[in-house]
Amino acid sequence: MDIIRAPRGTRDILGDESWKWAYVTGICRNVADDYGYKEVHLPIFEHTELFCRGVGETTDVVEKEMYTFEDKGGRSITLRPELTASMVRSYLENEMYKGTQPAKLWSIGPMFRYERPQKGRYRQFVQLDIEALGAQDAYVDLEVIDFSMELYRRLGLSNLQVVLNSVGCPKCRPVYRKALQDFLKTRFDELCDTCKGRYDRNPLRILDCKSPICKEITENAPAVMEHLCDECKEHFEQLKNGLDRIGAVVKIDNRLVRGLDYYTKTAYEILSGDLGSQNAVCGGGRYDNLSEAIGGPHVPGVGFASGIERVVLTMEAQGCSFGKEPANKVYVVAAEPEVRMEIMNLVRTLRQNRISADMDYMGRSMKSQMKSAGNFAEYACIIGREELDKNIITLKDLKEGTQEELTLESIISKLKLQ
Ligand code: AMP
Numbered sequence: 001m002d003i004i005r006a007p008r009g010t011r012d013i014l015g016d017e018s019w020k021w022a023y024v025t026g027i028c029r030n031v032a033d034d035y036g037y038k039e040v041h042l043p044i045f046e047h048t049e050l051f052c053r054g055v056g057e058t059t060d061v062v063e064k065e066m067y068t069f070e071d072k073g074g075r076s077i078t079l080r081p082e083l084t085a086s087m088v089r090s091y092l093e094n095e096m097y098k099g100t101q102p103a104k105l106w107s108i109g110p111m112f113r114y115e116r117p118q119k120g121r122y123r124q125f126v127q128l129d130i131e132a133l134g135a136q137d138a139y140v141d142l143e144v145i146d147f148s149m150e151l152y153r154r155l156g157l158s159n160l161q162v163v164l165n166s167v168g169c170p171k172c173r174p175v176y177r178k179a180l181q182d183f184l185k186t187r188f189d190e191l192c193d194t195c196k197g198r199y200d201r202n203p204l205r206i207l208d209c210k211s212p213i214c215k216e217i218t219e220n221a222p223a224v225m226e227h228l229c230d231e232c233k234e235h236f237e238q239l240k241n242g243l244d245r246i247g248a249v250v251k252i253d254n255r256l257v258r259g260l261d262y263y264t265k266t267a268y269e270i271l272s273g274d275l276g277s278q279n280a281v282c283g284g285g286r287y288d289n290l291s292e293a294i295g296g297p298h299v300p301g302v303g304f305a306s307g308i309e310r311v312v313l314t315m316e317a318q319g320c321s322f323g324k325e326p327a328n329k330v331y332v333v334a335a336e337p338e339v340r341m342e343i344m345n346l347v348r349t350l351r352q353n354r355i356s357a358d359m360d361y362m363g364r365s366m367k368s369q370m371k372s373a374g375n376f377a378e379y380a381c382i383i384g385r386e387e388l389d390k391n392i393i394t395l396k397d398l399k400e401g402t403q404e405e406l407t408l409e410s411i412i413s414k415l416k417l418q
Pocket of ligand 1: 113115120121122124125126127258280281282283284305306307308309310
């Protein structure tokens with residue numbers, strides 16, 4: 001019988017990689033603390049309706065990519081494809097609008113989308129999600145974009161590009177939508193099949209199409225910037241000036257319309273030059289109407305989500321540091337098999353003193369225990385009958401090749417200092 005394999009688009013993050021993840025998520029936490037964002041843990045599954053109404057019925061995510069099933073109580077449940085709708089739901093349900101505004105929240109965890117898997121694109125992937133809810137101010141957009149840039153700065157990433165656009169609001173977007181449809185009308189028959197479907201339902205997404213013919217058709221399409229209402233224009237200017245003031249190099253791209261329907265005003269992405277086709281390390285923007293879409297009052301919000309797989313891939317491609325890989329400080333070697341219980345006790349004592357230690361459990365010879373020590377640890381502690389009788393331990397520095405005989409207490413104080 002063949003072994004059962006993990007489903008397509010999922011992957012196991014094993015020990016040789018998970019320590020890098022711990023480093024990255026540790027930095028995420030540090031930045032969140034410094035920017036005053038509080039961590040929240042949200043359910044992995046929600047009522048399907050939350051995403052249909054929040055993310056938008058005509059988006060790829062809702063139309064094609066959700067993992068939806070009926071639970072045993074006959075409810076339609078969906079594994080979360082993104083976190084923003086859940087964050088807004090939680091904000092409303094927990095009446096966070098009664099607290100200090102904006103509510104600044106963050107979360108990290110797995111998302112699920114039925115996509116075509118490739119490098120940097122998975123069906124289960126981990127997102128860091130940052131949301132500031134309850135404030136209209138363009139400086140909150142600035143803070144959110146600055147948060148993502150600071151995160152990548154601390155992780156040592158380079159060769160990144162911040163791409164910015166405004167997608168307008170319910171006042172000005174219909175005007176732009178109409179202008180775009182009018183422009184596309186004459187060449188409708190040449191659009192790819194997907195974009196023909198988008199023409200009525202979601203024409204802005206045509207700007208985002210990767211097919212060469214759609215790209216060519218939209219090359220001289222009217223720009224959203226020229227159709228923004230005064231409020232959206234002012235918001236964009238304030239954000240752009242703020243970004244200039246903090247020295248952020250930003251490319252304005254009128255084709256940037258994000259895949260999720262809820263965006264209003266600010267839309268942005270940060271692209272990596274080292275990722276190939278799946279090059280967005282983060283995406284986000286403002287979504288002032290999401291709360292109303294899921295049945296709440298008007299709650300403006302802005303945030304971003306960053307894919308941790310892509311961050312780790314970019315860091316690896318750029319040779320960034322992940323800090324120090326956890327390794328055993330000490331490997332305790334039994335010179336004779338009958339001292340194994342004493343060895344076990346020594347390993348426990350070292351661990352209780354926060355000195356990482358390990359030993360052999362396979363009944364190996366002293367020679368192969370020393371080999372393991374060389375592979376896994378900085379020091380070997382060697383104990384046999386003779387050492388036990390004299391109440392000493394031989395401590396061997398495996399890098400230097402030197403060794404000395406010490407008491408347990410002096411070994412602990414020596415190794416704890418390092
Ligand atoms: P989105 O929620 O689509 O705005 O995506 C935000 C970020 O999540 C992207 O910039 C990627 O870094 C990451 N991401 C989105 N979809 C996937 C996926 N299928 N696999 C891995 N990372 C993803």
